Amino acid sequence: MYRVKEYVIPKSIEECANLLQKNKRSRLIAGNLFLRMTSADIPLAIDLSGCGLDYIREESDGTLRLGAMCSLRTLETSPLLRRYCGGIISRSVGEIIGTQFRNLATVGASVFSKYGFSDVITPLLACNARVRLFAQGELTLEAFLKQPRTRDLLVEIILPAGNAAGAFSNFRNSKGDFSLLNVASVRTETGYRIAVGARPMCAALAYGAMEQLARDPAAVSLAARTAAEELCFGSNMRASAQYRRQLCAVLCQRTLIETNEV
Template identity: 25%
Template sequence: MYPSRFRYEAPQSLDHAINLLHEGAGEAKVLAGGQSLIPLLKLRFAAPELLVDINNISGLDYHRFEADGTMRVGALCRHAALERSSILASRAPTMAAAAPLIADPIVRNRGTLVGSLCHADPQGDWASVVTALGGHVVALGPDGRRAIPITEFVSGPFQNVLAIDEIAVEAVIPAPKGNAAGGYLKLERRVGDFATVGVAVAIDTSGNQVTRAGIALTGVGGTTIEAAGAGQALVGRPLTADTIERAANLAAEAAKPRTDHRGSAEYKRHIVHTFVTRILNRVTETADKAA
């Protein structure tokens, strides 16, 4: 790999890192897992003057639930930690479903959830999952912390709203309203391939009523797509064949796919419909079994 020349810093504190970003004046990039940034450097698609490696900053590799059920994922929490997490498996079904589908096992060992959100690739899986869950990103800058809803965090393909001297330090998933259920399905040509289509569904239920629902789509638009109408169509209703079909139709309508070598727009829309249906059917099957 022969990237363009850059300066490399590996600060040991967030304050130092933010100072460096400030000095970098927009020509600096944060390096966390590096699974997207390093290939971009290699191909010289990205040529930052300064690389701020945050891997030496301690205390950022956590993922945990607060007492109130809020979940927090630190900036250096690797995909692999989420994949192997027992608390995720028992309490966060949508995230637990997505974690083993992120890229391939090698990438999962280094890559981070927060880094994936910052990279804002429309084919990134975590952005859909966090969108479906109604999460936000916490940014830290010279003026302190601010919370940015994920739907506002991504401003376009490969673009986020972080200021040049801000670091995304954690992703936050709000506590579920009732029982959390859901899933993530991804159509890929091979393990490690980017999603042709990915669908994240996160619903909270109380009794047999849906109390909250989020559906988000990967790879079928210029950015991650929140199928808000599809989610809304489920709220206050039980999951039935009819409500599921309506949500699946609305999600397919929300998709804005393009025809390319991964498939036609029509096909991708059909897959969105199929995956929403499959995830919700699986949720009802699981609920039936539990009952």
């Protein structure tokens, strides 16, 4: 359990960001589900719930904006996201723990924390999402995942316009556990994007497999094997790297077949 000296609920993002920068040991609080499992002395806890970041907005050009404080349950049930890229973002979160949990856990915390086990980062990466950070501004999710951790505030996630086909699949040993691996694939007019996450490292794109499909969209099993060969996998208490590699080929093939069926 952590101990908080002062708890504030600012009314603006600017105020939250200023407080975060002023006090180097302060912490942002979103759904408070992960944070509550840590043990720390926090001089200033900055609750993000008063800043109006709980929104899903569609721009006139079809771009979608997901506020950082959107709960996973909101992503799961949003009609806009259920239609977007085969509903892969909604599908990726629907099995996480339980409804009450998903009502609290937020997309901003999941993405900003770059959790290796994350189910939601994988489809966001496949959809070519961008992130907007308060200090750093806008950048691709891929670039954000690769950069070292900074002290910043994730404001929103931006999804490009377009009606792409997509699929998501993952594998858990049991309900309520983390995914051993997850895969999301998207097909647009410009080609395929395949993201593999919970390796157990954070999601990454399978560039070799994507290039193979650009040359031959029917080469699904070859692309799936290429993805399994080109990406790094690690071992932990849930599965070995070798097991994950085999699983990757299977899940990639499944998602690509489903993506091509649409």
